[in-house]
Amino acid sequence: MSQHYLPQIARIEDKNGENAPYCPVCGQPTIKFIDNQQDINYKPCQHLVFIYVNEIDEFEYKSKDFKKRIKKLYSFADDDYFDLNEEVLSTMGYDDSLLVLEITVESMACGPTSSTMIFAFDFGYEEDD
Numbered sequence: 689m690s691q692h693y694l695p696q697i698a699r700i701e702d703k704n705g706e707n708a709p710y711c712p713v714c715g716q717p718t719i720k721f722i723d724n725q726q727d728i729n730y731k732p733c734q735h736l737v738f739i740y741v742n743e744i745d746e747f748e749y750k751s752k753d754f755k756k757r758i759k760k761l762y763s764f765a766d767d768d769y770f771d772l773n774e775e776v777l778s779t780m781g782y783d784d785s786l787l788v789l790e791i792t793v794e795s796m797a798c799g800p801t802s803s804t805m806i807f808a809f810d811f812g813y814e815e816d817d
């Protein structure tokens with residue numbers, strides 16, 4: 689009988705919505721919540737490119753480098769019209785060393801709700817000298 693390996697599906701389950709993913713490159717937490725989730729302390733490592741919240745169509749965090757790339761893309765320096773997809777990211781100069789995680793958190797507030805946050809990490813990040 690041959691050995692069968694099941695495909696692996698990585699699911700991030702976080703009922704409280706307290707934990708953001710750790711950077712897969714260096715292992716640092718992407719977000720630290722202070723107090724009762726009122727305040728968010730971003731202590732991003734150099735690999736974190738952006739955090740995007742689907743529900744409000746807004747960036748929670750943008751790295752300096754990402755801001756520069758957005759400015760190049762939109763001369764009016766406004767990301768209101770930013771459409772997050774592979775082609776736009778490619779136009780911004782990112783390649784397959786950019787890892788984008790789309791994480792949906794299910795939670796119970798006044799009934800079940802879910803929210804989706806997108807975290808992008810750059811495996812190809814190199815520090816400017």
Ligand SMILES: [Zn+2]
Pocket residue numbers: 711712713714715716733734735736
């Ligand atoms: Zn990192």
